Amino acid sequence: MASKSAVLLTVPGPNGSREVRLTSADRVYFPERGITKGEVVEYYRAVAEPLLGVLRERPTNLKRYPDGVDGEPFYSKRLPKGAPDYVETARVTFPSGRVADSLCPTEPAVLLWAANMGTFDFHPWPVRRADTDHPDELRIDLDPQPGTGFADAKEVAAVLHGVLDEAGLVGWPKTSGGRGLHVFCRIRPEWDFIDVRHAVIAVARRVAERLPEKATVDWWKEERGERVFLDFNQAARDRTVASAWSVRGRPRATVSMPLTWETLPDVEPEDFDVRTVPGLLAERGDPHAGMDEAVGGIETALDWYAADERDRGLGEMPYPPEYPKMPGEPMRVQPSRARSTDA
Structure with a gap:
């Protein structure tokens, strides 16, 4: 007791x-x-x-x-x-x-x-706190689906790194504490949640198109297959992910650990837990110490989103079910159910 x-x-x-x-x-x-x-x-x-x-x-x-x-x-x-x-x-x-x-x-x-x-x-x-309607952080959640794991997330993250560079954004990776990865980018707080979510969608689409056998932006689980899902809805208002340095509710007390792109290929989630991380911090410092100085904008990503909508008919994506219906959003009906209804 x-x-x-x-x-x-x-x-x-x-x-x-x-x-x-x-x-x-x-x-x-x-x-x-x-x-x-x-x-x-x-x-x-x-x-x-x-x-x-x-x-x-x-x-x-x-x-x-x-x-x-x-x-x-x-x-x-x-x-x-x-x-x-x-x-x-x-x-x-x-x-x-x-x-x-x-x-x-x-x-x-x-x-x-x-x-x-x-x-x-x-x-x-x-x-x-000074402006809770305009994000200063763009977040991309790499979520391995059943049949995939951390190694797949690292492979997708490498492609994401290149796409972010093309968008003029500096990405800062971290383990989720589980099988996935999170990548954050500091941005100027000049855009609302809808714009930032659109920027994430545009970036995620480019990653999925360059690595279609490994990555997907399909919202419906039945369409994702054994791929890593780039969860664009983590950029929606009120959606959050565990911070860097957070302890996760997993049996080994793993920690969501900030990383550099150079160290990412050689790590595993289990390397970082409540007992190991304080020593790593004391020895190596904070891998994300320069994040606040690397501020970018989402103009390029929004141009991509506009071009996708104009030229390819790829616009808005479904929001989570608890959200009000959003402008331009497609029907929130899982594809197999929609096909069954049409039949």
């Missing part, structure tokens, strides 16, 4: 030190490895500086596992009740039009406070 004792952690920050209460530190969160809640909290203390570089001023959802990896997780999209007075928020608008005050990390103590509540993953929006 986990101890019910609590300890106070002193956490330095920009406004002085905070005391963060750590409860049940010896509760086992990852039984396969014997990794405890206390280890997860200490992990976040070790990576607080680069993680804050990822999260600072961003509305952030928390994926919480209060009973550990074998329990049922849930998302906190609004600031949880009982937050300390130093925890700040950002106002966001969901696709439904509803608004909420979301956690907005600004200092290390916030990360440890969240970890003490069972947070494994931090899921930031691709926007900053």
